[in-house]
Amino acid sequence: MSVTIKDVAERAGVSVATASRALSGGRGVRPANRERVLRAARELDYEPNAVAAALRSRTTNSIGIVVPRISNPFFATLVEAVEREAARGGRGLLLAASQYDPGVEEAQLRSLLDRRVDALIAVPCHREHSRAAIEAAGRRVPTVQLDLCLDGGGGSWVGVDxxxxxxxxxxxxxxxxxxxxxxxxxxxxxxxxxxxxxxxxxxxxxxxxxxxxxxxxxxxxxxxxxxxxxxxxxxxxxxxxxxxxxxxxxxxxxxxxxxxxxxxxxxxxxxxxxxxxxxxxxxxxxxxxxxPQEQLAAEAVRTLTDRLGGGAEPHRRVAIAPELVIRGTTRPTG
Amino acid sequence: MSVTIKDVAERAGVSVATASRALSGGRGVRPANRERVLRAARELDYEPNAVAAALRSRTTNSIGIVVPRISNPFFATLVEAVEREAARGGRGLLLAASQYDPGVEEAQLRSLLDRRVDALIAVPCHREHSRAAIEAAGRRVPTVQLDLCLDGGGGSWVGVDxxxxxxxxxxxxxxxxxxxxxxxxxxxxxxxxxxxxxxxxxxxxxxxxxxxxxxxxxxxxxxxxxxxxxxxxxxxxxxxxxxxxxxxxxxxxxxxxxxxxxxxxxxxxxxxxxxxxxxxxxxxxxxxxxxPQEQLAAEAVRTLTDRLGGGAEPHRRVAIAPELVIRGTTRPTG
DNA sequence: GCCGGGGATGTAAACGATTACCGTGATGCA
DNA sequence: TGCATCACGGTAATCGTTTACATCCCCGGC
CATH class of the missing domain: 3.40.50.2300 (Response regulator)
Known part of the structure; x- marks a missing residue:
């Protein structure tokens, strides 16, 4: 019913393998064929099935994030920045809230891992009770703690100084x-x-x-x-x-x-x-x-993509210097 | 490397079909076998691959949401309520921001559809320019407009009166x-x-x-x-x-x-x-x-799950009566 | 003229679940 | 006893891609 890569390949007169190569990157495909595949895809209004691609390639191009509360304006801004940063890299964002409950947090992390996110960002809701779940997650995919961190300083973390x-x-x-x-x-x-x-x-x-x-x-x-x-x-x-x-x-x-x-x-x-x-x-x-939420988010996503790209550094801790904004509740200095 | 349902089936001494049945619902499986499968899964620390399940069953158990800005506290609260509602039904939430740009909005919708979300919630960022993308989305999966809506009133909508x-x-x-x-x-x-x-x-x-x-x-x-x-x-x-x-x-x-x-x-x-x-x-x-964001979110999700469940009503429009909260900037009446 | 190499393609095997379909044995009923 | 029914379980097809591997062809060097 839905149009698949097979249909595209047929219409372009090539094999699915060639079609696939042409559609993703296009390396190792003669320009003429590449053109025909792309045209066929356009004509058929082909929409690639990311689920199938994810299954085969073992990467979903998505990252998961767990925060205590979305409606907290601080976290909301953080999530927004992360989303933007992820989207910039063509990645989707799976969002979950722990509601400050380590039990919920663990379930949410597990759910995100079941969905096979490529990486995880977590704002641990408890400095101690969040440890087990976050460390377990860290063993499966690149994981970075954002803003808050676990006691003892295990794992990657990005936050403010x-x-x-x-x-x-x-x-x-x-x-x-x-x-x-x-x-x-x-x-x-x-x-x-x-x-x-x-x-x-x-x-x-x-x-x-x-x-x-x-x-x-x-x-x-x-x-x-x-x-x-x-x-x-x-x-x-x-x-x-x-x-x-x-x-x-x-x-x-x-x-x-x-x-x-x-x-x-x-x-x-x-x-x-x-x-x-x-x-x-x-x-x-x-x-x-x-x-600087923008910067925090960018750094967190970068920490993850570096790891995904094969870069080592499983233990990167980044403390960004914040900025003092002087307004009316203090007198100007000097 | 990762443990699959096949491993579970082997350890339990049954076929993958039985294992699958036991793990999801467990109907049509003798209690004894069901127990063995569940135990095997527990012992192997089996984590189902939701991607594979999604590919075969053609449902990802996730919904997508596109809002203009996440950091707007009104939308943040809305997203939070939607997330909670979705999680209650075991569904994941894919979040995207349109940044008030219909072009971005279209790309985000397309990306969510590529990822095969089961349903979509959208806060159209423009009463007219958002139309094409949202109507196109609505043709592929159940879609509901939330808070804002398109001119002319096409499609489902949940908002406040x-x-x-x-x-x-x-x-x-x-x-x-x-x-x-x-x-x-x-x-x-x-x-x-x-x-x-x-x-x-x-x-x-x-x-x-x-x-x-x-x-x-x-x-x-x-x-x-x-x-x-x-x-x-x-x-x-x-x-x-x-x-x-x-x-x-x-x-x-x-x-x-x-x-x-x-x-x-x-x-x-x-x-x-x-x-x-x-x-x-x-x-x-x-x-x-x-x-009443909680109520709006609940209603929106319900609109979608009703549709997913087979209920008809492709054209449901719900206007919830809001509540006046009287505080200090007006004198008490009477 | 032969051979090695490399680029473009095609074939088919994954990926890991769900599920259609069928076989089997037990059970109920006349 | 014979037959229909039913619950259970297994085999294998399937979802739609990516990708390992083989093939083929063309070219250049010897």
């Missing part, structure tokens, strides 16, 4: 005149939370007045509210700079400070992390650390 | 005391923009003072700024209610009103459309029309 991002925030705040700092972040339940916390602890000594407080909760707006209220309890001890673990927390902090009548950035400066689309819509617009 | 949403906004504003209204929306470049505009025009007579102004631009923050400035030029003529075509515009309008020192909702009330995550973070939180 969180510590450098936090360091830049702290340096900026100090240069802008903050003499006391606080950190409002997430309990180190994932590798980024850990790295950001480490980054703050490492950079704190730069601050003349020291880093008085570290408040840990989760990456949510509500936690930002709560933490800010806690800081407001002793107005005298309110730090002059608040470094937040991500933008969502920062937005919560900002809102609570506004309710408390605290002048931002006059009395307190605030920084975030991620540069989600909302960051610049806040009032005042949020100074934050931008994650 | 925009006119009803706008009507609810207008009724709410009037009930809350607005005597004059304006509409700030997008030029009707896509079907939603058209429907929302139509909705406003249809509902305007409900307003005692009439709908004085209709300002059309695009669905952007900047357009919201511009339009609000234009309304502020004649403070005396400032409407008491502003209905916006989407939340992004509404956020722009809100920000500009705040700059102009206009009290919201005291002097002017504002409504949006979509209920993007940011809507409730605005100051004051935005009253808006929520698009």
């Amino acid at each position: 969180s510590e450098a991002g936090i360091l830049a925030s702290v340096e900026h705040l100090v240069a802008a005149g903050a003499r006391t700092l606080a950190y409002v972040g997430s309990e180190p339940t994932d590798s980024s939370a850990q790295a950001r916390l480490d980054g703050f602890r490492g950079a704190a000594p730069l601050c003349p007045g020291g880093a008085e407080r570290v408040l840990l909760g989760d990456f949510s707006l509500d936690w930002g509210h709560t933490a800010a209220r806690r800081l407001l309890e002793r107005p005298g001890a309110l730090p002059e700079g608040i470094v937040c673990g991500n933008d969502t927390i920062a937005l919560g902090v900002l809102r609570e400070l506004a309710r408390g009548g605290v002048d931002v950035p006059g009395r307190v400066m605030v920084t975030g992390f991620d540069d989600i689309p909302f960051a610049e819509l806040a009032e005042p617009p949020l100074t934050t650390v931008r994650q | 925009s006119e009803a949403g706008i009507l609810a906004s207008v009724e709410h504003l009037v009930a809350a005391g607005a005597r004059t209204l304006a509409y700030v929306g997008s030029e009707p470049t896509d079907s939603s923009a058209q429907a929302r505009l139509d909705g406003f025009r249809g509902a305007a007579p409900l307003c005692p003072g009439g709908a004085e102004r209709v300002l059309l631009g695009d669905f952007s923050l900047d357009w919201g700024h511009t339009a609000a400035r234009r309304l502020l030029e004649r403070p005396g003529a400032l409407p008491e209610g502003i209905v916006c075509g989407n939340d992004t515009i509404a956020l722009g309008v809100l920000r500009e009103l705040a700059r102009g020192g206009v009290d919201v909702p005291g002097r002017v009330m504002v409504t949006g459309f979509d209920d993007i995550p940011f809507a409730e973070l605005a100051e004051p939180p935005l009253t808006t029309v929520r698009q």
Whole structure:
């Protein structure tokens, strides 16, 4: 019913082998024949069956990606960039969400492997419980961890240099005149939370007045509210700079400070992390650390295609330096 | 190298046919044999090759989706819901972005069809230029348009009842005391923009003072700024209610009103459309029309699976009534 | 004139499952 | 007992490509 390569070959008056060669690359086919095959294909409106090709050639020209949540704008942007990068190489993208459940994550990975993706990108939803499934996947196809990574650092990973991002925030705040700092972040339940916390602890000594407080909760707006209220309890001890673990927390902090009548950035400066689309819509617009998702995605896909192309490097770890975007919640330096 | 069903059959001491039957459904196989096959599969850590199964059975258990942009939070949420719905049915999701370019869209659709997805979901990026590709796709596999649709209403479609949403906004504003209204929306470049505009025009007579102004631009923050400035030029003529075509515009309008020192909702009330995550973070939180993405996605997938299951209805059009979410930018009614 | 080599083609064997078709033995019923 | 029925299981065809291998032909070098 559907037109196959056999039909094309017949119409072109050649064998299926020649037709196949002509259609894919065309090497080793006399130009005249190549032309006839291509014309026949066009005339018959031939659509190659990628499934059959995949079965025989043992490559599907597709990659799989598993993220915790697609609707998280950070992951959405990441997925978009990966899709674009994959499409550029003629590859399809199979998308799956783990919903922050290692069990679901494992099932999704297995499903993608059953579908024989050529390679995998995974944002592990748990620094420890995701290990078994991701390592198992890595044994079957080239696999790269994106953004988050497993504890202990096994396998390839592409992400941002969180510590450098936090360091830049702290340096900026100090240069802008903050003499006391606080950190409002997430309990180190994932590798980024850990790295950001480490980054703050490492950079704190730069601050003349020291880093008085570290408040840990989760990456949510509500936690930002709560933490800010806690800081407001002793107005005298309110730090002059608040470094937040991500933008969502920062937005919560900002809102609570506004309710408390605290002048931002006059009395307190605030920084975030991620540069989600909302960051610049806040009032005042949020100074934050931008994650270069395009670059992350490109690097991740490249890591995979290098491996597919035969390049070695099963253990490539790339930390991209993020960029500090200075907006209204901090005073300009100098 | 990889373990195949043949290996499983051998170890279980049955033929591949029996093994296949046991592994998929298990009907027509004696329980004892079924058990042996399943055990053999487990022991060998057998992973079925979905590509081979797809080739023979002519079904890939996967659906394709094409959206204009993944990073648009509205589409991201939609994709997430579709993915969840597809996964629930054991289906994979092939994701592609058209980047608002009908040419890219066509190529992406073709690529998905080459990969033999069982069905397609498309958010047409253009009400007219997307037609050829989407109709062609619809001739090959069950296809449903989601959210946006082609002009003229060919094919299946699942979306929100925009006119009803706008009507609810207008009724709410009037009930809350607005005597004059304006509409700030997008030029009707896509079907939603058209429907929302139509909705406003249809509902305007409900307003005692009439709908004085209709300002059309695009669905952007900047357009919201511009339009609000234009309304502020004649403070005396400032409407008491502003209905916006989407939340992004509404956020722009809100920000500009705040700059102009206009009290919201005291002097002017504002409504949006979509209920993007940011809507409730605005100051004051935005009253808006929520698009039930979960429901849209579920309905779209169901439309497709019904078709796949043999159900007829090649022409099903579903408009889901959206819900008005009342927040701080409008006064409570009554 | 013969032979080696290499490029273009064709033939047919994969790839790994599903499934049409048929055979077999057991069972039910008259 | 004989016959139809049925559940189960095996053989082999099939899905639509890619590709290993053989063949053929043409050309150049000796």
